[in-house]
Amino acid sequence: MDIHTGGCLCGGVRYKATGPLRSVIACHCTQCxxxxGHHTAMTSVPRANLVFESDETLVWFKSSDLARRGFCGRCGGNLFWEPTGExxxxxxxxxxxxxxGLTIERNIYTEDAGDYYDLPEL
Known part of the structure; x- marks a missing residue:
């Protein structure tokens, strides 16, 4: 079984994700x-496959009716995006x-992309 670990810059949030990771999606929406500070590059796993080894500084922010975002309350690291009802x-x-070994599969919400960068051809 694949095991992937990660966390924020200060170490206040540490996680383990098991199983295969989905290909990366680059989101250029205004919220991301x-x-x-730029676009986000996200992979994903089933919620049951994400375990927190340390979440003392994890803060969840409901950014819309459709999702919430997880970040570190100490260093500000942008860590998670969780859609409502999924x-x-x-x-x-x-x-x-x-x-x-992951690669960016596609760009989404490109109409909201900043005017200071060019989108790569995928």
Whole structure:
């Protein structure tokens, strides 16, 4: 079974995700840009496959009726996006420890992309 670990910059949030990770989706929506400072790159797992080894600084913010976002309340690390009513949680790919072999599968909400960068051809 695949085991992937990760966490935030300060170590206040540490997690373990088991099973295969989905290909990365790069989201350019306004909310992702506002929470990350750029686009986000997220993979995902079934919610039951995500276990917190340390969540003392994990804060959840309901960013809309459709989802909530998890971040570290100490270092500000943008870690998770969890859609309401679904059994999956998205994990910021940059928070995973080590190489994953994942690639960006597609870009979404490109109409909201910042005007300061060009979208790569996928």
């Amino acid at each position: 840009r506002k929470t990350s 059994d999956r949680v998205s994990i910021a790919a940059g928070t995973l420890d080590g190489a994953t």
